[in-house]
Every structure is written in structure tokens, then in C-alpha cells.
Amino acid sequence: MKPLLDSLAARLAAGDPNLTVLVYATGMLVFCGVVLMGFVAPYAGVTSFIERRIAARMQSRVGPNRVGPQGIIQWVADGLKCILKEDLIPEEADKALFRIAPYLVFIGMFGTFVVIPFGSSLVISDLDVGLFYLLAITSLVSVGLIMAGWASNNKWSLLGGMRSAAQIVSYEIPSGLSLLAVVLFAGSMSVQGVIRSQGWAPHTWLVFQNPFLFASYFIFFTAALAEGNRTPFDIPEAESELVAGYNTEYSGMRFALFFLAEWANLYVIGAVSAAAFLGGWQVPPAIPPAVRPVAELLVFVAKATFGVFLAIWARWTFPRLRVDQMMEVCWKYLVPLSFLNIVGTAVWMILFPKGALTAVAVSVVMVLVALAVLALFVRKVAMNLRSSDGAISLNPFV
């Protein structure tokens, strides 16, 4: 070991360009890892707390409110508990695979953060094939889940693993095709490129560019929910059917890793849909350059959190689909529709060239329609609140 280190030191002193690059790359990797971990873990943790609070409010309960003010550090307590618990490995399990599986799931989720930006300059790597990379790296999650299900040597876990394999493989197609429509319209496959093709105002967002992209947004979001194992597509871990699916046998930190991945994955869903459809980090040009990075970061995280909230909302509202119905939704509806979207977007681009007055008019009209739908929704909610006998408390701090 010593000769190696000595020679390394000597070469570094001599200014070997290859080695400098290596040191630089390693340093960057560690730095990025630390920064990302500092973002991902707290975000996932806080999301878990917020989800539990939202669920509680939806179910006329109080939710966690004991640890810290309003229970805000409940997630730290949960994490500590998981670290302190015994890491149990079943006697009959395939021990090596059983140990690796949670890491694969975690890497699959964590890897997506390489291309997910936080601002115009805050991104680890703006890959030319960013969206493609996103789709590819998330597949690693399904490998991890199958591995977890198989290695547990538990029939329920195996069923969960098989379900997740079928689900992720199927739903990658509509989600990929929906992003393809975006790529077609934006003319770029890099995430930053897609965002740069949009503006800060809603009528410049891709989701409002034409009806096909609007449909793509919903198809992508649905498919992403399915890939992220969220209700109504949470069948791989269907609690009431498969006990807990692939993670039945896991405990301690490995179990926590699965859930960290799940909640961080929520952010990924929100972030990708924000980047591809909702204008990403674009902020109004009036904002002074000094505060721009912060504003961009806030705008992007806010948009991503909107997606996270949608997913939480769906989870605590819908029942769960059956396996065959889930496949039906994917292959009979989402896949043909997303093909239609690609063709539709292509035809649209020829009929209404970008920047033409008609195209701008269409997006403005779509924004107005969206606002009208939002107003209708608010009215309906107000009506429901009035008819509910006043039993609902709107105070978030109970």
C-alpha cells in the first residue's frame, strides 16, 4: 500500500494531468453525494411526516404531533428507531441478494438526481440524454424489488416482487412515450434543454402547448405513480393483500432504505413532471441576478412539491386496482393514448409552428380553461365544506 501512496503523492506533486482529473472527479462525487444526501434524506423524511399529517387531516384524525413542535421531527425519531433496530435476515433467505436489494432500490432512485436540476446552474450533470437516462436508471429499482421479493424466500414477498416487475416494465412504456412527445416538442433530450425551451409564464409551459402534451402530462403522472408503487397502483406492497409485499421480511435500516427510496421517489416524480411539463426552474426575468439561483431553487422545489402533494392526495383517496385491471389500464388505454400523443404532437407542430400567433393563442386559451376548471373545483370544495355540517376543521395545527 505504501509504495502506491508514495507514487501517487509524487505524481500529484509533479502535476500529472490524469491524476488531477481523477482527484477532481472523486472530490466532486463525494461533494455531490454529500449535498444530495443532505437534500434527499431530509426531503424524504419531511415528506413522510407531511404525508402522514395530510392523511390524518383527510381522515379526520390528528396525526403525529408528539415529537417536537407539531411533531415536525417525527421522521428523525422514526429514522433513529430504524437504525437502532436489529437487522434481521431470515434463516432461509438468499443472504447476499437479500442484503444487496435495498441498496439497488436506493441507487436506482438516487441516480436520478444526477440529471434533476435545482436551478439553471444547479445541476450535477446536464446529460444530453438526460430524459433517457432517467428512464433507464429508474429500472434499477425494479431489479431491486424483484431481488428483495425473491431473496426473502417468502411466497408473499415473491408475489410482491413479481407484481412490481410486471408493473414497472409495463408502465415504463407509457411514461417513456409521454416524455418522447415532450422531447419532440422541445427539441432536446437533456432536462435543462427541455426547461430552457419553456418560459416562466404558464402559457409557455409545455403542458399548455397543445392538447396532446396536456394529455401526456396526465399519462406521465399516472405512469410515474405506478412506477413509484403509489396508490392506486401500490399492488406490489398491497398491505391488505400481500401483508407488505416485497419488504415483509425486512427490518431496521434496510427497511428504512426502501421507504426512503419511496418518498424520495415521490420528489423525483414531482421534479420530472415539473421539469418536463411545468416550466421547471424558470423565473420571471425581472428577478435580479443576485437572488436568481435561490428563486429558481424555490420555484423548482415548489413545483415538484405540488406533484408530491398530488401523489399524496391520490394515495389517500383511491382504492387499489387489481393486478389484471392495472395491466388493462396500461396496455389498453395508456399505451395507445401515448402513441396517439406523439403522432398528435408531431402533426400539431407542423400545423401550428412554434411562435406563430395561433400557437400562442391556443396556449393562452388552454391556460384559461385550466383556470376555469380550477375555479369550478374550488367552488365544489366550498360547497362540500358547507354541506359537511361544519365537522371539518381547516386549522392545520391541531
Next chain:
Amino acid sequence: MPDVTTETLSVARTEGGLVKTEEMLLNMGPHHPSTHGVLRFILKTDGEMILECKPDVGYLHRSIEKIGELMTYQGFVPYTDRVDYVASMNSNLAYCMAVERLAGIEVPRRAEFLRVLVCELNRISSHLIAVGAMAMDIGAVTPFPYALRERERINDLLEEICGARLTYNYIWIGGVSFDAPPGWLERVQAFVESYEKIIPEFNRLITGNKIFVERLRDVAVIPAAMAIDYSLVGPNLRASGVDWDLRRDEPYSIYPELKFDVPLGHGERGTVGDCYDRFVVRVREMEESCKILRQCIAMFPHDQPDFRAKVKNVKPPPGDVFVRTEAPRGEQAYYLVSDGTTKASRVKIRTGSFSAMAITEEISIGCMIADLIAIIASLDVVAPEIDR
């Protein structure tokens, strides 16, 4: 539901040839989140398709029938609470009615009203558990806390009248243990009024949900003839379109004086007798129970203060009696044989969950595992009632 039998599946397996597949023996329960207690099913599956489902009962057997032969007639009443602890008022009622008929005891009119009031309240709370748990088993967690919230209000009312929240021991031989406290009827009335508004809200939340309907329609259809063959009772029987309700067809207590409808399964979203019908019938029955409660409150005999007949040691003459009542899980029947002493020489309890458990074996063939969860929930089996 695909039309698959064991034979067609095994043919498909052998003809494929290239890929070797085998059946999986899957043990579901007794520790499983959706088996509503300690039930166990031994499943033989092809992937997720169930080829064979054997219910294995007996994990909650507590020899209640034998205990009934060792206790005095009055002493056994608290044990009947434990026969079906989700609806123990109704169990009390069935047993007490049997003893009263055997010994020829007259029950005061006020007691009859109180009995029907608490039984119908208990029916609502039992059905709330049934529909809430069913929604949860299908994957929608939110309706369940709402159902439990309403059930808590019923528990509060029942606690006021008898001091207990689950195992009431309220209905005694010859009447009830306590009179209603002052203002209790008004509070029941207030509950009914607010609860009747909750039911449409609950329906908006889950009953009409597209995914929920799709999960339940045409799943595990029980035709009327099959329901009768397996002697299904109560809401499970009525969901198959058989118009039979003991409260109306073999009336007891004050039910002949009350007006209420008997909801039947109409195949609203699919076939008559599917899981969705069984769900909807229970929701409708809660509405009917509200009607009954309103009438009971309106007709309540305030001028007759007597709520318990003077009963010392019950010593019925030798003979036997078979009394059945309409409990939330269908007919609950007690068969008592008296040898002229203070203890019954034979107690036999017939419960709805037991026959409902038997039918799972036939209707679950060809279903997915997720469907079996829906079937168990829709039949509303409660483990202690199966085993006793």
C-alpha cells in the same frame, strides 16, 4: 371475472410444454391483515389465480356452547357478548329471547323498545365496521376512520345506557339491565339526524368510486339458489336477491309495529349477488336502521316505567326451544334444551359467519388473491362468530 376452472388451467399448463410451472401452496392467515381476526385459508394458486381455497376454522374456539351448559341461564348472558363481539347486543337478544320463550317470561313493553333501539344502533355500528373494513381491504384507507368516527358516537350512546363500549351485557332475561338515562332518546335522535347526512357523504367518498366498483362488480357472484344451498343468511342472502328478513317475515319483539324496507341486491353495477351488491345492501340497511330508530323514539312508551320483569332463578320446564333473530351478520339462532334445572342441558348456537365461511371454498375458485380479500370482506365474517 374470467371463467376458469381447475381443469382448464391444468390443461393450459400441460399443453404449453416449454416453461415448467407449478402450483403454489400459499398459507393465508391466521396472521394476515385482512382476515378479520384469526382466520386461515390454505390456498392452492397458479401465480395469483386461486385454484383451491380451503378455509381452516377453529383458531378462536372458546367452547362457548359448553360453557352455556355449565352456567345458570342468567350467568351465561355475558358470554353471549363474546359470540359476536362486533354486535353483542344482538347476541344478547337472541339468547334472552330463547330463554324467555322456554320459561314463558313476559317482557315489559318499555324493555322491548329499549332492546330494539340498542340492537339497531348496534347493527349500524356493526355494518360501519363491515363497510369501512371492506373499503380498507380494497385499498382505500380513508373511509375506515370515518366509519370508526361514527361508530364511536354509537359506542358513546351505548356506554351511556349500559356502561360498556363493546361487550354490553345489557339485555337480560326478562328485560334490560338499566333504563335509558334522562335525555338519552333525544341524543339518539340527534345522532340519527346527523348520521343520515353522513351516509350520502360516505357514498360520495367510496360507494360510487370507479375503481372501487370495478374491483367488486361481478366478483364472486352467488346466485340465489346457491345462497340458499349454502344456507347463507342476512345481508349476504339478501344481496343474492332472496327477499328474507326475520324482522319482517318471522317478526319478534316490536318489529311488527315498525315500518321499514328490506334492501335487496339488484345487481346495480354488475350481476345480482356480486361483492358490490353485498356492500350496497349493508349501506342501505344502515339507512333502514335509521328509520327504525326514528319510529322507536316516536312510539316510545314513556308512560310504562317497567323495564324488567321480576325474574329470580330461571328454571324452565323440561323441553327445548329454537329461536332465531336477525343479527347484523344474519340469523343468529339459539337452540336450548332444558331438563328442568337452572342450567341448560344443551346450548347450540347457529351463526351467520360460519355458513358464509363455507361458501368461500366454492366461489373463490378462479379468482385472484386480491379478490379473495374482497370476498372475505364482503361476506363480513367475524372470526369469533365462526368458531364460538
